[in-house]
Amino acid sequence: MKASLYLGLALALAALLAAAASLIWTPHDVTALSIADKLKPPSAGHWLGTDHFGRDIASMLMAGARTSIAVALVAVGIGMGFGVPLGLLAAARHGSIVDEAVMRGNDLIFAFPSLVIAILITAVFGPSAVNAILAIGIFNIPVFARVARGGALSLWTLDFIRAAEVAGKGPARISAEHILPNIASLLIVQGTIQFSLGILAEAGLSYVGLGAQPPTPSWGRMLAEAQTMVTLAPHVAIFPGLAIVLTVFGLNLLGDGLRDRLDPRLRART
16 A cells, blocks of 8 residues: 555656646747657657647646646635535534535536536636636535535534533534544545546546647647647657556545545554
């Protein structure tokens, strides 16, 4: 388990470091076009080759990591920021009309995948990275609401919560002071998983033209642009695909490893 945790951490850190480095440096200018150098294979001058516009693929991947991570991170923040309070509220009012309204609202959002939500948003406001964030973030809200509610419900029947009620603490204070700290590990693990899914969703939305728009680099759009050149220059599609696969794989390993480390029941078995 430790090996998978460290491997996941290493892959996730590699993506984060590439994104951070792209803020101040890339091997080549990602906006510079050089038709004379188009579809060049990997070489000393272009580590991962060039695309059909002569742009350096390694530089594009670094800048694309920044886009994917930023979109996924903000989307997870939206999901947590709205979903966790809703889940805690539903658990505190378990069995009431408030609980029922929150859960049925979650079911309604779950009925529309992030791609459908993105289509609805872009039909009104146009395609962009911001709209991709909104679509993925809205879809994350019921995920965190369900996790928070499920974790909180298992705690509301315990003796220390009863003691807090006897001490005169209200549901809001109990949720903030006693429930939330005890379900933080669940939320951290779920956040890691949703982060990986957010990167995958951003790539999917960009692939169909609903995510980040040119000239902003995006892994998904790099794949979309490369699909007609797979047989001519396979490296143009291979490297963006590997970036997505390795980053999502690493974050999933990291999430599984954190779950094993933070869950006392699983830790006791190991």
